[in-house]
Structure formats: C-alpha cells, structure tokens
Amino acid sequence: MTPDVYDGLVDLAQRLGGMSLKAGSEPLVAARVAARLRALGLGSEAEYLELLRGERGSDETVHFLDAISTGFTAFFRESEHLTDLVERTRVAWSSGQRRFRFWSAACSSGEEPYSMAMALDTLFTGADVDWKILATDLSVQRLDHALAGRYGEAEVSALDPLMRAAYLEPLPKGDGPAQYRVAAQLRAHVTFRRLNLVQVPYPMRGPMDAVFCRNVMFYFDASARRGLLAEAERLLKPGGALYIGTAETLGNDSSGGFKRVGNAMFLRGGGR
Ligand SMILES: C[S@@+](CC[C@H](N)C(=O)[O-])C[C@H]1O[C@@H](n2cnc3c(N)ncnc32)[C@H](O)[C@@H]1O
Known part of the structure; x- marks a missing residue:
C-alpha cells in the first residue's frame, strides 16, 4: 500500500469513525483492507480508497469501519x-x-x-x-x-459453572465443536x-x-x-x-x- 493511500484510509477512519490509528498500524490496516478487496473483487487499495470516497462509498463505509476496529471482548471481562x-x-x-x-x-x-x-x-x-x-x-x-x-466452548469456558448452567443452553452437537446459546x-x-x-x-x-x-x-x-x-x-x-x-x-x-x-x-x- 502506498503512503498516500494509507494516509487516505487513516483520514477516513478518523473522519467517519473518529478512530485515531496509531503509528505502526499499517500492517493491520493492510490486512483488514485486503479482506475487503477480496470480498469486493477489487484489484488494489487505491481502487478501494476511490470507492470509499465516491458516491457509493457510504455503503462500504460500514464494512470498512467494521474491518479496522478490533472487537476483542470476553464474558465477565474486568469483572x-x-x-x-x-x-x-x-x-x-x-x-x-x-x-x-x-x-x-x-x-x-x-x-x-x-x-x-x-x-x-x-x-x-x-x-x-x-x-x-x-x-x-x-x-x-x-x-x-x-x-x-x-458462543463456542472457548468463549464460555471461563464462565462460572453456576452461570453456565443457569444461562447457557447447549446446542445440538453436530460434527463441529460444542456451541451454546444464551437462554431466551x-x-x-x-x-x-x-x-x-x-x-x-x-x-x-x-x-x-x-x-x-x-x-x-x-x-x-x-x-x-x-x-x-x-x-x-x-x-x-x-x-x-x-x-x-x-x-x-x-x-x-x-x-x-x-x-x-x-x-x-x-x-x-x-x-x-
Ligand atoms: C475492543 S471492543 C470492546 C468490547 C467490550 N466493550 C469490552 O470491553 O469487552 C471495541 C468495540 O468498539 C466498537 N467500536 C469501534 N468504534 C466504534 C464507534 N465509533 N461507535 C461504536 N462502536 C465502536 C468495535 O466495533 C468493537 O466492537
């Protein structure tokens, strides 16, 4: 990604999502944008920036902001x-x-x-x-x-067993890993x-x-x-x-x- 394109994306993230991307975020932005290029069938980051700035940009804006904001979380985090x-x-x-x-x-x-x-x-x-x-x-x-x-086993594993029993329902087990659903x-x-x-x-x-x-x-x-x-x-x-x-x-x-x-x-x- 050229510095101009990177600066353009940082500027959009700032104006549309209020995100101030720290220096050194280039690899993260490049990886996340690469996923959007694949999804849209675009050939370069410059084309992607052009799309975001263009008339149809607002539809893609949501996906762009989604892609570059990280969503780490956990049950009973900072309990x-x-x-x-x-x-x-x-x-x-x-x-x-x-x-x-x-x-x-x-x-x-x-x-x-x-x-x-x-x-x-x-x-x-x-x-x-x-x-x-x-x-x-x-x-x-x-x-x-x-x-x-x-949620999968890894996500619910840290939950107190009483909370698990009271509020999570195991979903029918297929071939994949165990899954749970929060009680209705x-x-x-x-x-x-x-x-x-x-x-x-x-x-x-x-x-x-x-x-x-x-x-x-x-x-x-x-x-x-x-x-x-x-x-x-x-x-x-x-x-x-x-x-x-x-x-x-x-x-x-x-x-x-x-x-x-x-x-x-x-x-x-x-x-x-
Ligand atoms: C690191 S997660 C934090 C989740 C949870 N609050 C926690 O502490 O575990 C940050 C969340 O902020 C959301 N986010 C980022 N920018 C946002 C914005 N401008 N408005 C609303 N949510 C935003 C992201 O989509 C992401 O889900």
Missing part, C-alpha cells in the same frame, strides 16, 4: 465492574427503585451485555423489577453475532442497535442507571471522546455509574461531571 454494578443496583432497589436501564455502549459480539444481564438476573431472580439493557456497537457483523447469542429469558432483557459513538447526539433518552463504555475510547480522538462523555453525562441519572476500560482514562476530556470512585469507575455528579 470488578459487574460486582460494583450489582452492589449499586442492589442499593437503589432496596431504596424502592423498580425500573432500571443500563447501556453497553460498544458491546462487540455481546459478551459484555450478556454478562451484565447474568449478574443482574442473579440479583433480581423472581422479583417484580422492570430492567433492560441497551447494547450498541458500530459493527453490524458483531451485532449479528451478539443478537444470535451463540436472558436475551429478552437485551436490545441490540447499531450506533456510531462518534455521531452525537445519540437518539436515546435517559435516565440510565449505568453505562459500560469500555475499551472503545482509545480508538477516538479528543473531540470524539469529549462528545461521548458529554452524551454519557446527559443520559446517566445523577449518581449513575460510568465504567470505562481499565487501560483507559477520562483524562482531561471529562466535562468535570464525573467523579472517580474506583478503578475505571465513575459516578455522574450527585452520587456517592
């Missing part, structure tokens, strides 16, 4: 956030709250919102509580995976939507009790991060919790509306 979520929810519930709304803002293939759902369902078992999780991502491919709720009663609490976090304002209304926005901000430039944090603040109830990736910081991008209460855990002004 101290789930413990904190359950504790805060328990306190609000004990104080009489009966309606709860949660958001997984970059849900990838679904392990994060389903982990939230498992933790919350364990808390609320049998209780008359209206609770829902909105799960959003940029990537249509990952959202399809999430919606299907099917748990899936019913989670709604998946495509949302580009860089395009503010978001089409949702609050108040939300907690927002998980983990391991996505590092893709964004300062202005995209500021927009995201302002929206998280708008959507959260006073005292609502924001969880970010443990390798991320709010840095100077926070509008000042969040108070740090733990490792990558923050409360919107007004909480303790």
Whole structure:
C-alpha cells in the first residue's frame, strides 16, 4: 500500500469513525483492507480508497469501519465492574427503585451485555423489577453475532459453572465443536442497535442507571471522546455509574461531571 493511500484510509477512519490509528498500524490496516478487496473483487487499495470516497462509498463505509476496529471482548471481562454494578443496583432497589436501564455502549459480539444481564438476573431472580439493557456497537457483523447469542466452548469456558448452567443452553452437537446459546429469558432483557459513538447526539433518552463504555475510547480522538462523555453525562441519572476500560482514562476530556470512585469507575455528579 502506498503512503498516500494509507494516509487516505487513516483520514477516513478518523473522519467517519473518529478512530485515531496509531503509528505502526499499517500492517493491520493492510490486512483488514485486503479482506475487503477480496470480498469486493477489487484489484488494489487505491481502487478501494476511490470507492470509499465516491458516491457509493457510504455503503462500504460500514464494512470498512467494521474491518479496522478490533472487537476483542470476553464474558465477565474486568469483572470488578459487574460486582460494583450489582452492589449499586442492589442499593437503589432496596431504596424502592423498580425500573432500571443500563447501556453497553460498544458491546462487540455481546459478551459484555450478556454478562451484565447474568449478574443482574442473579440479583433480581423472581422479583417484580422492570430492567433492560441497551447494547450498541458500530459493527453490524458483531451485532449479528451478539443478537444470535451463540458462543463456542472457548468463549464460555471461563464462565462460572453456576452461570453456565443457569444461562447457557447447549446446542445440538453436530460434527463441529460444542456451541451454546444464551437462554431466551436472558436475551429478552437485551436490545441490540447499531450506533456510531462518534455521531452525537445519540437518539436515546435517559435516565440510565449505568453505562459500560469500555475499551472503545482509545480508538477516538479528543473531540470524539469529549462528545461521548458529554452524551454519557446527559443520559446517566445523577449518581449513575460510568465504567470505562481499565487501560483507559477520562483524562482531561471529562466535562468535570464525573467523579472517580474506583478503578475505571465513575459516578455522574450527585452520587456517592
Ligand atoms: C475492543 S471492543 C470492546 C468490547 C467490550 N466493550 C469490552 O470491553 O469487552 C471495541 C468495540 O468498539 C466498537 N467500536 C469501534 N468504534 C466504534 C464507534 N465509533 N461507535 C461504536 N462502536 C465502536 C468495535 O466495533 C468493537 O466492537
């Protein structure tokens, strides 16, 4: 790939997806773009850039952004956030709250919102509580995976055996490796939507009790991060919790509306 074409793709990733690709990302971009060239039957990266910049570019934009954003995730990743979520929810519930709304803002293939759902369902078992999780991502491919709720042995192996037994159903075994599906009663609490976090304002209304926005901000430039944090603040109830990736910081991008209460855990002004 020529430097001009690479710079062009980096520029599009920045403008359309708010992603700031670090120096040294050339091999990753080249490999991901190569897959799109094969899918489209194109002969060069320059043609691909031309397509993205052209009139038909918007259709391909979704696939381009999908291809270059990585989607690593796992069940009960950074599990101290789930413990904190359950504790805060328990306190609000004990104080009489009966309606709860949660958001997984970059849900990838679904392990994060389903982990939230498992933790919350364990808390609320049998209780008359209206609770829902909105799960959003940029990537249509990952959202399809999430919606299907099917996972292989490797993905579910780290799950607590009680959680596995309660919330995963083994699928009939064919010739391939074992597969599991998240139980329908748990899936019913989670709604998946495509949302580009860089395009503010978001089409949702609050108040939300907690927002998980983990391991996505590092893709964004300062202005995209500021927009995201302002929206998280708008959507959260006073005292609502924001969880970010443990390798991320709010840095100077926070509008000042969040108070740090733990490792990558923050409360919107007004909480303790
Ligand atoms: C590393 S995964 C994080 C998944 C999960 N939050 C976790 O911490 O395990 C990052 C996700 O961010 C999504 N993403 C990247 N840019 C985005 C954007 N502009 N808007 C929404 N999602 C985005 C990717 O598609 C990917 O699924």
